[in-house]
Amino acid sequence: MRYLPQTPDDRAAMLSAIGVGSIDELFRDVPAAVLNAPIDSLPDHQGEMAVERHFQGFARENLSPASAPCFIGAGAYHHHVPATVDHLIQRSEFLTSYTPYQPEISQGTLQYLFEFQTQVALLTGMDVANASMYDGATATSEAVLMAHRITKRKKSLISGRLHPHYRETTETLLRFTPYDLEIRDPVIGGQGGLAEAIDKDTACVVVQNPDVFGEFKDLTGLAEACHAQGALLIVAVTEVVSLGLVTPPGAMGADIVTAEGQSLGVPLSFGGPHVGLFACRQKYVRQMPGRLAGETLDADGKRGYVLTLNAREQHIRREKATSNICTNAGLCALAFCIHVTLLGEAGMTGLAEVNHRTASLLAERLTALPEVKLLTERFFNEFALDIGRPAAPVVEALAALGILGGVPASRLFPGEPSLDNVLILAATETVSEADIDRLVGALQEISA
């Protein structure tokens, strides 16, 4: 077995050095009845080529967005990842290192985390950011818990247009806490009466911007309404590329911003691993979950970086920690950091502009079709359409034609028949005008 270097001679010599006659003498604390139970249903080891063939079999059974026009968003986006990103994250020193517990030999990791935190703070318009969470959904759930810790209040208001996975993840995390969630209906357009529902028991209001239907809103008024009652505004961003172009949540008055960072540098990978971004105002930093890299000096007075404010964390505080998170999304944070560094100021704004104009073109072309109505007034690279017929079978028919034609709202909101005709489409820089032509043609064919 190529991964196991000990030879039979090594093993014999080592057992003899230890002073035992067999390996199972070292397992003598295991009850004999349960040791070496045969596992008949699994195969024996295989060589590299055999395993590779097996996985090529899996790959063949999927329609890859690399070979099909892809208009699917809904919380994960098909973007081009520069070759440099994937090369650099596979450097052994990044890929195969552990959490930077020994800072003297982890400055590479610690410095990129510090750069990552800076990038996230700048993009979201916030003061500080942490070194990543598992994904946007868990980051949002942790933000709600943090708001309850800060305000010591009982209730949170959740927008009905928050991505359902984010809402459900938050419900899970809060299920066994003393806190209540008030969840609004997923009504497209308007503010959904959130501002009016805030009172002195409200710890926070959670909104997504752009929301799950793609609508981008000015949240300034909602932030003021929150602050007037002493509540926090949490803004979730599922498409982080939008922050290259739009007014960031920080500039609208958000107190905590959570985001899914997958769009920058991280492959879709059927939904994970992705990377959760978490940013907040400076005054709340000691209530943040997760790891933080901070600047300091070494014994020679040279600038260096360490994990800091550990007194919030589970390995110090145990049951009083701000979160139980330990391993987070280090390598995906690195991919994000490299991609943002490649983009720079010009690339970030340029990429966002291409996304926006491509989606705008897509909306223009699709709304020219009969019975198709645009439901999203202001959007970045994703919008919702009423297509005048149930969307789920249309998406299946498009798939049969080799087109990944958006997400039917019914998949996200199975209990809302009023959304059955709603189709959510996204267009990134990977979508060409020819792709749009193909989608329009296919939709005409399907309705004919």
Place this chain on the structure above:
Amino acid sequence: MNIERTTISGARGLDRDEPLSFEQDAPGRTGVDLPAAPDAPDRLGGLRRQGGIGLPGLAEPQVVRHFVRLSRMNYAIDYGLYPLGSCTMKHNPRLNERLARLPGIGDVHPMQPQSTTQGVLRLMSELAHWLTELTGMATVAMTPGAGAQGEMCGMMAIRAAHEARGEPRKRVLVPESAHGTNPATAAICGYEVDSIPATADGRVDMAAFEAKLGPDVAGLMLTNPNTCGLFERDIIRIAELIHGVGGYFYCDGANFNAIVGKVRPGDLGIDAMHINLHKTFSTPHGGGGPGSGPVVFSEALAPYAPLPKVVQRDGRYELIEQEDGPRVGRMKGFHGQFGMFVRALAYMQSHGRDGLKQVAEDAVLNANYVMEKLKDLLPPAYPGPCMHEVLVSDRGLDGTGVETMDLAKALIDEGYHPMTVYFPLIVHGAMLIEPTETETRETLDSFIRVMRGLVEQARAGDEAAYFKAAPVMTPRRRLDETLAARKPVLRWVPEAPVAEAAE
């Protein structure tokens, strides 16, 4: 001839500092070439960002150098032994990286119609089969993002099961040697944490455990092999006792590497256990993630396992995302850390059941070999054979003035990543050494020689100043953690204009 040289550049050959990317900004530079934006109207309705973002401009070659230079300041398992106890830093096969990047695997969108994702669903189903067979458990929840979230998933299932019976319970028993995530998880699930002491041989104190049992105990969180690197001999009795009061048995599976292919947790009476794919099944730790923490469940807890899950129906694979019932809710977005599933399954198939059993045996062999060769200088904290890691206290350094941390820092100068230090908390100056099965005997012998040499130097006393100052051959010397925490600087900010700075 001993020549000291201060270089003009400040570099020392291959060892050089690297400024922040933000300090290399040249406005106008970029590392990407983008397609032209199509001619279509602006739909943002006046909500464009005002002013710049503040990101630096660097060209592609600069970015490559920046990150390559940063990478050279890191230690890595690809470089050398990384004996961090409880972290299982084993070889990360590159085949797994290749497979995770195959078109049709690495780029599949999680919201594609299921008719277009049959292959990835079949892959998940196959991994689930391996996990339940290797553990002898009834089912598996694939979604948790890493170990700590797996713990939360398991403990929430326990609470959901009690609530379904109409008897929410209050207390969870956790050994005092537990990893910090265990009590933090129990607290998130609304439980009071009740600590169980350890015996003189590093295991659960059965008398104390039995005394704490009662009708308000929801369950037990126990790591096995435990954080002292020992198998809990009484584990079957422990399971019977916790079940006897209507509680459930959560096992922290962080140390599964010691028993994979040898012992099935299901045979021990465990009700839920998370598996760190980034430990036992070799998915790279990536400087702090991503991990993946699927949770296997017994029949008793299976109805509470969270969705989504893959089922096979009429020859097709189906992802169940919604269902009425008592299940724990969604743990995270989409369908779990799929990219880690690919790597873990490739690892399992490469080893097979025979190779996985050998993994556990070699991991245990290597740890016991290290223990044997160090024991006269660094006696193990507890008697008897260890499992995949050996725990020693700082007794071997008594009276030398050299502490565990000093020894760890000196190891860095010797070219090794240190072992886990000061954990578990119940052993004074703990050093937890986990070599893993992918190290050669020669590597272990070199490490042993260095460890012995350092302890002997510490005892001789003539290197005391060095030990307190170590490491001295690294890109940075010891870093001031107090300063970092007292005045947190968590991001780069542009230097203040000269006029302000002069104030």
